Amino acid sequence: MHPPAAPAVRRRDFLRWTGITAVGLGALGLPGCSVLSGGDSASGGRGGSGVLTVATQRSLDNLDPHGPFAATEQIRLFGQQVFDTLVAREGGQLVPAVATSWENPEPTVWRFTLREDVTWHDGSPLTAEDAAYSVRRQAEADSPLSNLWSALSEVTTDGPATLVVRTEQPLGTVLANLSLLRLLPAGKADAPDFFRSPIGSGPFRVTSFVPGDHLELAAHTTYWNGAPAAGGLLLRSIPEVTTRITALESGEVQLTWPLPSDQIARLRQNGDLRLYDSPSYQHWFNWFNCSRAPFTDPRVRQAMWHAIDAESLVANVFPETAAVAQAPITSAVFGFAAQRPYAYDPQRARDLLAEAGLAGGFRTSLIWNRTQAPQIRQVAETFVSSWREIGVEVVPQELEEAQWLERLLALDWDMDLQTNVTATGDADYTLGRLYTSAANRLGYANPELDTVLAGARSSVDQAERERLYGRACQILWEDAVGIWPIEMRMNFATTTDVTGFEPTPHEAPELRTVNRAV
Amino acid sequence: MADLQAAPAGVARPRPRRPGGGVTFWVAAGFTALYLLVALFGPLVVPYDGIATSIPDRLLPPLSTTSTGTTAWLGTDQVGRDLFAQVVQGARVSLLVAAGTILVGGGAGLLLGMVAGYFGGAVDSVIMRLGDIQLAFPGILLAILLAAVLGPSLLNVIIVLAVLRWVIFARLVRGSTLATRGREFVDSARVLGVGTPRILRRYILPAVLTPFVVTATVQVGLMIVAEASLSFLGLGVPPDTASWGTTIANGREYLTTAWWIATLPGAVLALVVLALGILGDQMRDRLDPKLRS
Numbered sequence: 001m002h003p004p005a006a007p008a009v010r011r012r013d014f015l016r017w018t019g020i021t022a023v024g025l026g027a028l029g030l031p032g033c034s035v036l037s038g039g040d041s042a043s044g045g046r047g048g049s050g051v052l053t054v055a056t057q058r059s060l061d062n063l064d065p066h067g068p069f070a071a072t073e074q075i076r077l078f079g080q081q082v083f084d085t086l087v088a089r090e091g092g093q094l095v096p097a098v099a100t101s102w103e104n105p106e107p108t109v110w111r112f113t114l115r116e117d118v119t120w121h122d123g124s125p126l127t128a129e130d131a132a133y134s135v136r137r138q139a140e141a142d143s144p145l146s147n148l149w150s151a152l153s154e155v156t157t158d159g160p161a162t163l164v165v166r167t168e169q170p171l172g173t174v175l176a177n178l179s180l181l182r183l184l185p186a187g188k189a190d191a192p193d194f195f196r197s198p199i200g201s202g203p204f205r206v207t208s209f210v211p212g213d214h215l216e217l218a219a220h221t222t223y224w225n226g227a228p229a230a231g232g233l234l235l236r237s238i239p240e241v242t243t244r245i246t247a248l249e250s251g252e253v254q255l256t257w258p259l260p261s262d263q264i265a266r267l268r269q270n271g272d273l274r275l276y277d278s279p280s281y282q283h284w285f286n287w288f289n290c291s292r293a294p295f296t297d298p299r300v301r302q303a304m305w306h307a308i309d310a311e312s313l314v315a316n317v318f319p320e321t322a323a324v325a326q327a328p329i330t331s332a333v334f335g336f337a338a339q340r341p342y343a344y345d346p347q348r349a350r351d352l353l354a355e356a357g358l359a360g361g362f363r364t365s366l367i368w369n370r371t372q373a374p375q376i377r378q379v380a381e382t383f384v385s386s387w388r389e390i391g392v393e394v395v396p397q398e399l400e401e402a403q404w405l406e407r408l409l410a411l412d413w414d415m416d417l418q419t420n421v422t423a424t425g426d427a428d429y430t431l432g433r434l435y436t437s438a439a440n441r442l443g444y445a446n447p448e449l450d451t452v453l454a455g456a457r458s459s460v461d462q463a464e465r466e467r468l469y470g471r472a473c474q475i476l477w478e479d480a481v482g483i484w485p486i487e488m489r490m491n492f493a494t495t496t497d498v499t500g501f502e503p504t505p506h507e508a509p510e511l512r513t514v515n516r517a518v
Numbered sequence: 519m520a521d522l523q524a525a526p527a528g529v530a531r532p533r534p535r536r537p538g539g540g541v542t543f544w545v546a547a548g549f550t551a552l553y554l555l556v557a558l559f560g561p562l563v564v565p566y567d568g569i570a571t572s573i574p575d576r577l578l579p580p581l582s583t584t585s586t587g588t589t590a591w592l593g594t595d596q597v598g599r600d601l602f603a604q605v606v607q608g609a610r611v612s613l614l615v616a617a618g619t620i621l622v623g624g625g626a627g628l629l630l631g632m633v634a635g636y637f638g639g640a641v642d643s644v645i646m647r648l649g650d651i652q653l654a655f656p657g658i659l660l661a662i663l664l665a666a667v668l669g670p671s672l673l674n675v676i677i678v679l680a681v682l683r684w685v686i687f688a689r690l691v692r693g694s695t696l697a698t699r700g701r702e703f704v705d706s707a708r709v710l711g712v713g714t715p716r717i718l719r720r721y722i723l724p725a726v727l728t729p730f731v732v733t734a735t736v737q738v739g740l741m742i743v744a745e746a747s748l749s750f751l752g753l754g755v756p757p758d759t760a761s762w763g764t765t766i767a768n769g770r771e772y773l774t775t776a777w778w779i780a781t782l783p784g785a786v787l788a789l790v791v792l793a794l795g796i797l798g799d800q801m802r803d804r805l806d807p808k809l810r811s
Contacts, residue, residue: 396756
């Protein structure tokens with residue numbers, strides 16, 4: 001009655017992976033040729049091969065980088081390897097990628113000059129037409145990223161190597177948004193089964209995809225920015241944390257994240273592993289559905305926050321991996337402005353509830369999805385326990401990812417606990433995308449905030465934008481539309497034979513330079 | 519079984535027990551009694567609060583002292599709840615689910631089985647084909663489907679398992695009813711003009727009750743495992759209700775650092791199910807009506 005016994009499956013998977021290792025070997029020497037040579041199958045995952053196995057917690061079910069799941073970490077990780085962007089983010093700076101240069105002749109017009117040596121995985125050249133198609137497709141897609149492009153008015157080309165983007169109002173986030181916009185081949189991407197094995201122009205090409213299980217990538221050896229160091233990548237999803245960490249320790253997997261906080265100290269002792277950490281764009285929040293009583297009253301939301309002891313949470317549950325949050329975005333994100341923390345004060349919380357006419361407490365519910373982050377259930381249970389201290393009874397509801405996402409987007413919840421990554425590193429991605437009245441993600445409508453966010457988005461003066469996002473942070477924080485308890489650090493672990501890995505503040509590192517010592 | 523059935527009629531005691539068989543029976547019975555006692559009265563002695571967490575006390579090994587000065591006999595879990603209290607409360611939940619399922623699923627099976635067996639014909643066909651269709655579907659898959667639709671709650675777990683198990687009882691009861699309805703005392707009752715409901719109640723029911731009880735005993739153990747499985751998968755009881763399955767699932771992530779969270783409830787679960795299995799098996803040997811004709 002328990003889940004299917006592992007051994008049989010394991011062995012089959014083992015054989016498949018070693019097979020893939022051999023395929024990767026073939027791909028390294030003979031691009032495009034998948035020869036199953038059997039090679040080092042006896043040595044299992046450890047045998048040097050140039051194919052890197054990367055395990056993540058969340059499963060990759062879909063390969064559309066503009067689609068409804070475009071903002072999820074797993075799609076961004078995959079997209080980073082397979083597709084190009086016009087602009088890239090490097091250490092906080094936006095730098096040229098497929099676009100070699102750009103100018104902003106008028107506030108609402110952006111002209112990009114494109115490289116001419118970029119080819120798709122099928123060999124055809126990438127043109128401005130493809131770029132224009134991609135911008136249009138993303139802007140019109142049913143996707144959480146489309147909102148970033150709501151000010152877009154038209155995209156045109158001026159010859160094969162010039163892209164012109166016009167916006168209705170000035171848009172300060174054009175470059176940051178483009179750093180997330182994956183380029184797709186015009187026309188081809190409309191084919192019904194294109195996304196089963198999509199073609200991109202990035203450093204790796206898709207060779208095989210089993211939804212929910214694994215994705216195999218082979219090096220795109222003619223990549224314009226230099227062929228990737230590894231011969232191929234195998235992206236696996238292993239939702240079970242223990243299994244994933246065990247796979248890393250046994251060498252079956254060579255790179256993985258995130259790491260459970262409780263195991264970091266132990267993993268550090270392991271001489272076969274190397275641990276990386278960096279500031280992150282990832283923060284936790286507990287949203288209130290501000291359109292549902294009693295969370296329509298800011299005092300109730302503030303009361304809920306005063307009941308939470310974030311410092312104890314960091315000290316006991318995330319000793320190595322988090323810090324108390326100071327804003328609705330992390331300190332590494334552009335636009336961050338530190339706010340006054342909500343002190344842990346149950347008495348103040350009870351007073352605020354009494355002021356709001358709820359001295360006797362109330363009953364509500366909390367939804368979360370277990371695969372969102374390691375330890376999310378513990379955070380949820382800790383919160384539920386804390387809220388009972390102030391007389392609020394919370395029904396915990398742990399949901400499957402699909403069901404959770406559906407209810408989240410349909411606003412069918414009282415409170416929602418989750419983590420979120422500011423993927424572009426720019427406050428607009430999180431604040432401007434999630435908290436406007438138009439986005440209506442948590443039933444919160446505040447015309448002042450809308451004005452501030454629209455102003456920040458439409459300004460091309462970065463200092464002005466920073467000031468406006470600071471104001472937005474303050475409004476959200478003081479109005480307590482959610483609780484922002486902690487911000488995370490990113491933790492990665494590799495086996496010691498992995499070279500060239502650079503930790504990133506987000507969960508989609510580019511793996512072009514990563515290789516395994518043979 | 520074949521040689522047992524050939525035993526002379528009128529043998530009151532079954533076959534001579536294997537050496538040690540009696541001991542096994544009494545150990546199993548004793549352990550089951552202990553389980554029942556703990557499930558019924560344990561939570562009164564060791565109260566468990568599924569909501570209250572205490573993160574400074576998380577992941578304490580067995581026999582540790584918590585920040586409030588109490589001793590955590592089996593350690594604490596990942597949010598600092600006492601594992602012993604959790605196991606004791608889990609015993610109650612598992613018993614509740616097992617009893618509820620036997621009551622609902624077994625009751626439905628008993629009624630439908632008697633009706634199908636006694637009336638036969640179209641009624642029998644409809645009921646039993648329905649059961650066959652359901653049996654052809656993998657049990658745990660059906661349970662997962664139903665549980666996902668209904669959502670996690672104690673009552674829903676009972677409903678799911680009852681839906682899953684009624685057929686087992688219905689088939690058994692139907693068989694016994696078929697064997698009984700042609701017997702002389704039933705015929706004579708019918709000739710005397712006794713009404714059908716009364717025949718079912720007074721003449722058929724006592725005959726089918728013994729095999730029913732034996733099967734129920736075996737099923738209790740299977741129900742406990744089924745409840746733990748559903749909870750393990752996150753489809754059973756809600757997160758704030760203690761369940762062995764939930765505790766084991768929580769402990770999975772800590773097998774290397776805090777083995778006690780998953781291991782101790784797992785061991786208790788295994789022992790209880792084993793004891794119930796042995797007990798049911800031995801009861802079948804002792805009470806099998808075929809030995810008493």
